[in-house]
Amino acid sequence: MNDRLSRVVVNGLLLGLAVLSLAPLMWMLSVSFMQPGEASHFPPPLLPSAPTLANYRELFLRAGMGRDLFNSAAIATLTTLMSLLFNTLAGYAFAKLRFAGRDQVFRALLAALVIPAQVAMMPLFLLLKQLHLVNTYAGAVVPGMAGVFGIFLVRQYARSLPDELLEAARIDGAGELRIFWQIVLPTLKPILVTLAIFSFLGAWNDFMWPLIVLSDEHLHTLPVALASLSREHVQDNELMMAGAVVTVVPVLALFLALQRYYLQGLLVGSVKG
C-alpha cells in the first residue's frame, strides 16, 4: 500500500469512529432543545426547528429533577470525600508503614477483587435496614467509601516516596500523623485528584445500588430518576433527552477538565503488581 492511500484510510477510519462515538451524544443535545413531539416524526429531524428550553423547564419545575440533581451531587461528593480519607490513609499505610500482617492483608484484599459487588447486596440491604440507613444518603454512600481499587491506586503511587524523607522527619521527632499530613499528603496530590475523579464518577454513574437502597422518590439520584421517568414517559423523547443531558453533562465536563489524571489512574489500576 502506498503511503498516501494509507494516510487517507487511517484518517478516514479515525473520523468515522469519532462520528459514531459522538453522534449519539450530539443528537441527545439537539433533541433536548426540540419542541415536545417534534422528534417523533419520520424522517427524524437533526436540528430543532425552533430551539426551546421547554423540556428543561418541564424537568426542573414539574418532574423535580432539581432535587435529583442535588441528591446525585450530594451523594457523589460525600462518597468522594469518604473515599479520599479512607483510601489515602490505608494506601499510604500499605505502601510505607511496616506493620505485622501487612502483606498478607494486602494479598487478601487483592484476592477479594474477584468477588462481584452484587453478591454482598442482599445482606448489605438487610444490615442497613437494621441500622435504619435505607432511604438515607448514608445508605447510598456506604459501599463506595472504601475500596480495594482506591487503596491499590494510592499504594502504587505512594511507594515511590523516598523512605529517607520519612525517616528524617521521624528523627526530627515528628509524629506519624504529622508526617502524613505535612509531608506525605502534598506529594500524593496528583493521585488524590485521580482517586477523587474515579470516586465521583463511580458514585454519580452508579445505578443498581441507589435503585435498591433509595426507593423514596425524594432521594432518587439522576440515573434512578431518569430510569423511572423513561419507564413512564416512553413517548416523550425530547423530555428524556433533556434528562439525559442533565445527567451526562456534569460528568463529561469533569472528565474533560481532568482527563490526564483520569487516564493515568486507569493505567495504574490495570497494571497490577
Place this chain on the structure above:
Amino acid sequence: MRPALAGWAFAAPALAAILVFFLLPVLAALALSLTDFDIYALADLRNLRFVGLHNYAALLQDPLFWQALGNTLYFVVVGVPLSIAVSLGAALLLHSRLGVFRPFFRTAFFAPVVTTVVAVAVIWRYLFHTRYGLVNWALSWLDIHPVDWLGDPRWAMPTIILFAVWKNFGYNMIIFLAGLQSIPEDLYEAARIDGASRWRQFLHITLPMLGPTLVLVGILTLAGYFQLFAEPYVMTQGGPLQSTVSVLYLMYEQGFKWWNLGVASAVAFLLFLLMSGVTSGLLWMARRKGVE
C-alpha cells in the same frame, strides 16, 4: 506513635469499612442463600427457615434461570471479543503515525466511557426506535425495511451488545494504546528490512508483544460484561419474551421486587462461581500458551 502501630491505625478505618460493608455481607450472602428468606422473613425473622441447597436446586430446574444464563452468556461470548477487537482497532489507529489530531480522537473515543449508562441507554432506545429512530432511517436509504430492534427477540440482545461495545471500547483502547507504545520500534524496523508486510508485522510482533495486555483486558472485560444489568433494565425491561433477562436482572427481580432474598443470594453465588470458572479457564489457557 510507632510506625508499626500507626500502620494499623491508618489502615483500620478502610479495612473496617470493607470488612463490615463487603466481606461480612459476602459471607452472610452464602448463609442467606441456604435459607428461604422471603417477604415474610423480612417482616418477622421467626419465619426464616434453613433449606440447605434447595434454592440452588430450584434455580437449576427453573427455565427462567437457564434463559437468563443463556442470555448473559450470549452477551459475554459475542460482546467481549467484539469489544476487544474494536478497542484494539481503535488503539492501532490512534497509534499510527499517519493519523492527525490524535489527542482529539482519543478524547472523542473515550467520551462514551465516562457517560452514565442509564442516560445513554435512553438515547440508544430512541436511536433504535422502530418508527422514528435514526438507525432505521439510515437503513431505509439502503432499502432495508424498518427493524423492531428492541421489540424483536432476535434483535434485542444484538442491539444491547452494540450499545455496550459503543459505550465501553474506549476503556480497553487506552490500555492497548499504552501496551502498543511500549513495543520497541526496532522490532518493526527489523521486520521491514526483512520485507514483512504490515499484516505480518501485526501477527508476528504486535499481537505476541501485546499478549499479557490481552489477557488482562480479557479478564477485566469478562468480569464487567457478566454484570449486565442497567442496559436491559432501561432499554427492554428484560423483554421481549425475556430475551434480555440477564442473571443480575433476575437477581434484582427476585431480591428487590419479590423480596426473595434467599433465592437472590443463590443467583448471585451461581454468577460468582461462573465468573471465577471462566476467568480461571482463561488464565489457565494463557499460561499454557506461555503468555503472561
